[in-house]
Amino acid sequence: xxxxKLRAPLKDLAGGRSEVRLQGASLTEVLRAxxxxxxxTAGWVLDERGGIRPHVGVFxxxxxxxxxxxxxxxxxLYVLPSISGG
Amino acid sequence: MTELLIxxxxxxxxxxxxxxxxxxxxxxxxxxxxxxxxxxxxxxxLYLASVTSGHFGxxxxxxxxxxxxxxxxxxxxxxxDAGATVERIWVVTPAEEDGVLWAGVAPxxxxxxxxxxxxxxxNRALWDRPERPRWQPGAGGLALHSICPMPGDPDRLxxxxxxxxxxxxxDRGKSWRKGNTGLVPLYIPEESRATSEDLCVHNVxxxxxxxxxxxLQFHTGVYRSDDGGDTWTDIGEGxxxxxxxxxxxxxxxxxSGYVIPLVADLDRxxxxxxxxxYVTRDAGKSWTARTHGLPQRDAYMTVLRQAxxxxxxxxxxxxxxxxxxxxxxxxxxxxxxFTVAERLAPVTAVRVA
Numbered sequence: 001x002x003x004x005k006l007r008a009p010l011k012d013l014a015g016g017r018s019e020v021r022l023q024g025a026s027l028t029e030v031l032r033a034x035x036x037x038x039x040x041t042a043g044w045v046l047d048e049r050g051g052i053r054p055h056v057g058v059f060x061x062x063x064x065x066x067x068x069x070x071x072x073x074x075x076x077l078y079v080l081p082s083i084s085g086g
Numbered sequence: 087m088t089e090l091l092i093x094x095x096x097x098x099x100x101x102x103x104x105x106x107x108x109x110x111x112x113x114x115x116x117x118x119x120x121x122x123x124x125x126x127x128x129x130x131x132l133y134l135a136s137v138t139s140g141h142f143g144x145x146x147x148x149x150x151x152x153x154x155x156x157x158x159x160x161x162x163x164x165x166x167d168a169g170a171t172v173e174r175i176w177v178v179t180p181a182e183e184d185g186v187l188w189a190g191v192a193p194x195x196x197x198x199x200x201x202x203x204x205x206x207x208x209n210r211a212l213w214d215r216p217e218r219p220r221w222q223p224g225a226g227g228l229a230l231h232s233i234c235p236m237p238g239d240p241d242r243l244x245x246x247x248x249x250x251x252x253x254x255x256x257d258r259g260k261s262w263r264k265g266n267t268g269l270v271p272l273y274i275p276e277e278s279r280a281t282s283e284d285l286c287v288h289n290v291x292x293x294x295x296x297x298x299x300x301x302l303q304f305h306t307g308v309y310r311s312d313d314g315g316d317t318w319t320d321i322g323e324g325x326x327x328x329x330x331x332x333x334x335x336x337x338x339x340x341x342s343g344y345v346i347p348l349v350a351d352l353d354r355x356x357x358x359x360x361x362x363x364y365v366t367r368d369a370g371k372s373w374t375a376r377t378h379g380l381p382q383r384d385a386y387m388t389v390l391r392q393a394x395x396x397x398x399x400x401x402x403x404x405x406x407x408x409x410x411x412x413x414x415x416x417x418x419x420x421x422x423x424f425t426v427a428e429r430l431a432p433v434t435a436v437r438v439a
Contacts, residue, residue: 005275008352009352057273059274059275059278061277062275062277062278063278076275078275080273080274080275081273081351081352082222082273083222083224083225083248083249083273083284083286083305083351084222084223084224084225084249
């Protein structure tokens with residue numbers, strides 16, 4: 001399972017957890033799994049059409065991505081507020 | 087008499103008064119549109135204002151008298167082959183060459199005028215940087231907002247781009263190099279910070295008295311450089327937050343700097359509802375909160391990057407404005423403050439003419 005690292009406010013919505021392990025073969029699947037396991041995060045990262053919100057930064061192994069890239073069990077995902085969002 | 091040029095979301099306000107106040111609004115220009123920045127070029131006496139119409143776009147305007155007629159200039163605007171449109175003009179700065187002006191815009195680009203702001207030419211060397219497709223915008227867009235000429239040396243110039251960091255030229259803009267060593271982008275995963283190009287500089291100023299010294303307000307830190315902006319040292323310890331927008335340096339004392347911290351990037355207001363200016367007199371080794379004369383209760387305010395300035399005098403007079411529309415001044419280098427104006431439109435920029 002991929003390791004997903006969260007910061008405030010997503011960390012707070014995930015019950016205070018800064019790291020969660022989630023199933024999924026792609027970035028979208030992992031982010032959907034985050035919503036299922038921590039329903040209060042629903043709609044915060046993915047919008048109603050399934051796209052990553054423009055001012056949320058998603059990094060896979062340190063690389064920023066907006067695409068629905070494949071994700072492996074050893075991958076690390078970071079979901080962070082972007083500097084463009086304030 | 088002191089004259090303040092206060093850019094707001096709803097026009098330019100020209101205030102005049104004794105340096106210790108009271109100030110009177112003597113003119114409002116560009117009614118209803120955003121004035122991003124306004125200065126008086128001390129060499130020519132010409133006033134320049136960066137004005138962004140929501141309908142008709144951005145443009146630099148000039149006037150010999152800020153209370154009189156303003157004339158529009160021819161830009162700055164990108165040439166057709168650049169494939170871009172100027173969104174905002176963040177800053178206009180007199181160069182070290184007679185009659186030359188620099189302008190910084192969004193999307194991040196530098197323009198040069200050799201005719202006092204009438205016409206503007208894009209700096210192609212910076213525009214054509216190969217990294218440009220990877221540059222990320224800050225909340226205000228991909229903005230070139232700070233321009234620091236090197237006193238006495240027109241070949242050298244330092245720029246800041248949000249969020250593409252610090253850039254230097256040593257050949258009057260023919261080529262550019264980065265100057266970001268030591269800046270730590272805490273908003274990036276730790277494993278990527280060393281190589282990240284997402285460097286969200288909010289404001290940078292050079293000390294005229296010691297030009298190799300600069301101070302910098304970053305998205306997640308406050309920094310000092312003693313080598314002309316090549317390397318940076320964290321000087322944020324002792325501040326309630328290292329997030330903020332503007333910064334000021336005392337032109338006579340390179341060890342004296344000023345910041346106005348906000349809570350954090352996710353909460354861009356003054357901490358605890360208390361408006362405090364933090365002053366260092368030892369180049370950032372320690373900071374002291376200055377509160378006298380500033381609202382200390384229920385003051386959840388935001389001060390933007392161009393909205394803090396000084397008059398260059400001794401003792402130093404400082405002025406800043408908030409998006410609440412309030413403007414404050416100090417005639418004793420920040421020790422005490424007084425209210426200049428209470429209810430202007432949201433303040434984007436403050437400069438002493």
